Amino acid sequence: MKAVSVVTIKKELKHRSTEELLALCLRLSKFKKENKELLTYLLFEAHDEKGYIETVKSEIDEQFEAINTNSYFYIKKSVRKILRSIKKYARYSLKKETEVELLLHFCTVLKDFKPSITRNITLMNIYDRQIASIKKIVSGLHEDLQYDYRVKLEALED
Template sequence: MKTATVTELKRELKHCSQEELLELCLQLSKFKKENKELLTYKLFEESNEENFIEGIKNEVEELFSLINVKSYHYIKKSVRKILRLIKKYIRYSKKKETEVELLIHFCIQLKEMKPSYNKNISLINIYNRQIITIKKVITTLHEDLQYDYNLELTQLTK
């Protein structure tokens, strides 16, 4: 089966009735967990971005507390998993402020983690890449937000 392009799908969806669209959405939500998560965000969380961010921050803190710290191998795997989860939520939101908030929180958690990330090259690289990403995204924001986030970033890089 050849997959249709987004343009083709959009054109075809315009011809569907409201009931057909509803049925398609429900089928998509049953098919894959990510579809259900995106639909949940769009329907329930998008209107209150602050609660969405706080929920993710709490989840990230809990995941960091559950990391197996017996070896750096397990720490790296867990940190990458947490970062993948954050990136997925960032894709749902598509808001630059949310991206900066979540990545700064991730870096704070990584920095506070025991044993220190500074003793492992891979973790240092993950941390540094996120700092670079944060700096890039901050430049696209409004001047007032840039100032606030740059203050937080300077605290992180000390």
């Protein structure tokens, strides 16, 4: 079965009743964990973006604490997994400020991680790519926010 376009879906949803839309949303939430997470964000956390950011930051901290530090292989694998989850949470929000905050926190924790990431080229490359990504996103934000985030970036780069 081939999926139809978003425009077609939008037109069809306009013709549905409230009860039908509710049933469709609930049915959609049963199929994938990401759908349920997105609905949770939209219904319960979208109104409090700061609280959402703090929740995700604490989850990032927990994931970093759970990393197996026996080998750089496991560290790299875990860091990539954490980064994937950050990208997913940022995609739920659709706000660039949220993505910058989460990536800044990720880079801060990664920089202070023991054993040091400077001993591994792959981890340093991941770190450098995220710094470059933050810079790119920040350049599109409001000037006041740019200044605030650039100060934080400079602290990371020292």
